[in-house]
Amino acid sequence: MIDDVILEKLNDKQREAVFATEGYVRVIAGAGSGKTKLLVSRYAYLVQDYGIDPANILCITFTNKAAGEMKKRIRSLIGDGNDTSLICTYHGFCNRLLRENPEKLFLNKQFQIIDSYQQKAILTDIYQKFELQLDYASFESMLHKLGKFKSNTDYVDRICNPEPCQIIDKITSQDDEILEEFMQRQKATYSLDFHDLIAFAIHVLVHNDDVRKKWQERLNYIMVDEFQDSSSVEMRLIEILSEHYQNLLIVGDPDQNIYEWRGSDVKLLVDFEKSHVPTQTIFLNQNYRSTPEILKCANTLIEKNEIRLKKDLFTRNPNGAEVVHYHSKNDFEEMDHIVELIKGIKQAESYKYSDFAILYRSGFLSRIAEKKLVEKNIPYEILGGVRFYQRMEILDILAYLKLIAFDDDISFKRIINTPRRRFGRSKLSHLESIRDAVRMRKGQDLMLIYYPFLVAGLIQMTFMIQM
Structure with missing residues (x-):
């Protein structure tokens, strides 16, 4: 039985989601509302109270880091001797499925998975073959077109055909020629990119009754985290896998969708109950991370979003400082203002420099911050990245x-x-x-x-x- 202490640490909405084990369940989890605690507790509840083997629970997370953290927390609850290998990303699961059945796609069992760096290396050779200029914009544009082409899984039949054949339906431009050459090289070397992993897995499940039946009957329960970042192709994969038992929990927040540029579709979460009947929807709107002032600011901003499910985050945390908005004329003036704020607050409140953090939305933006901090002799450390000048x-x-x-x-x-x-x-x-x-x-x-x-x-x- 799951430890009562664990359940006592959950709020009413979290406990409701833990106990909602059957059918389609949609959890709308606001920022800082304890969704990971919910997923970990629900997983432990299924194992310890329902007697479900962890090998029969698929838990999809968005990154390997998140999967590793979840495994660690779950093992602390159910013990280290259990198989938690199905706590993984979409790509991790598809890689496992394909390695178990490479012959279904005429793949070499040791097929390789290529990342964006390797993709660009292949494109470099192709560009040189066509005597084209190499630049970052061309790479990114071509990778985007490649991903768009592979969002339709029809190409899998042709790339897996052992006989020589054209992969793109119609070649009408030089870009089409480059893409055709790229995929012919993939075919020749048994190499798959991240788009291919999901497309090939779907192809195997759709065209092989034995593989589909094995996985559908094995996966008693499926949970998907960060569902707002899922694409239609990923949704199709989950629908195939959950078709037998239909015990599917999705967790996400439409207001945190930031990956539309790489294929995610927030409408899959917002309109989930229309295509999955009946669906039980549970809102987690108690925030444990922020002050009331921050939540007031956040709620005011996100209520302007058009595609969303209405929720108002609240917290029982004590009041904090007011949120301040400062609009500067340029990047350098912005950092001058931030540096002066840090020095002023440090001196007035007796803080240390390590009590401050500067957040920026992209790695290259650290350059100006670093320049100003060095000029003012303020020590700093870059977290999760490399210093600009390194x-x-x-x-x-x-x-x-x-x-x-x-x-x-x-x-x-x-x-x-x-x-x-x-x-x-x-x-x-x-x-x-x-x-x-x-x-x-x-x-x-x-x-x-x-x-x-x-x-x-x-x-x-x-x-x-x-x-």
């Missing part, structure tokens, strides 16, 4: 500049293959012998050797530094 592309462009200014050999070796030039050890050794010969002659400029690499590299670095 980023690879910054060090690379500094190496180019050192090469220009000082004929620096170490810098040259750093950038000789940035961007890729297929410049191996033998070529480098030959170039060093030429360098040594040039240095023997007074007045000769080593830039005559380095110049071609500088031009190509600086063009590439210009694009990267703008990311």
Whole structure:
């Protein structure tokens, strides 16, 4: 039996969701409302009170980090000896399904999964083949088109066909030619990207009754976290897997949807009860993280969202400082204001610098903050990232500049293959012998050797530094 102490720590709405084990259940969980505690407690309740084997519970989370944290918390409740491998991401589950049944898709059992870095490496070779300029915008545009094409799973039949065949229906532009070449290379090397994992898994389930029946009968209960970030393809996967028992819990918040740019559809959460009848909906709206002042500000903003389910977050936390909004003319004025605020509050309230945090929405925005903090002699630490001036592309462009200014050999070796030039050890050794010969002659400029690499590299670095 689940420990009563665990249930006592849940509020009424959380307990309602824990006990709602059967059928379709939708939990609308506001920020800081304890949704992870709910999922962990419900999982433990199913195992300890219902006697469900953890191997029969699929719990989908959005990131590997979230899956790892959830596994850790669940094991602390049900013990380490249980199989919690089905607490995973969409991609983690699909990878497992495909590795168990590679022959269904004519795949090599050791097929590889390629990430965005490897995708860009493949595109680099294809761009060079077509004699096209390489730049960040082209990569991102092509990856977006690739993802859009793969949102329709019809292509799987062709990419899995052992016979040579065209994968794209109609090739009418150079972009189509690039995409066709990309997928032909995937096919030849048995490599799948993250879009493929889900598309191929759906294809296996749809076209193989034995595989579909095995997984449908195995998964007694399915729980999906961060459902507002799910796409229609991911929804289709979950619907296939839950078709037999129809015990599906989804947890999400329409007001926290930020991934529409990569295919998520918040309407899947908002309109869930229309396609899954009957659906029990439970609202978690008690916030444990913030002060009343912050929630008042947040509620005022998010009520303007058009696609949402109405909820008002509340908290029993004590009052805090008022929320302040400051609109500056530019980035530098904004950071000047923030730095002065930090220094003023630190001095007036006897705080330490470690009591302050500066949040920004993208990694490249740290540059101005770091510049101003250094100017004011304020110590800082970048959490979850790399200091701007320690980023690879910054060090690379500094190496180019050192090469220009000082004929620096170490810098040259750093950038000789940035961007890729297929410049191996033998070529480098030959170039060093030429360098040594040039240095023997007074007045000769080593830039005559380095110049071609500088031009190509600086063009590439210009694009990267703008990311």
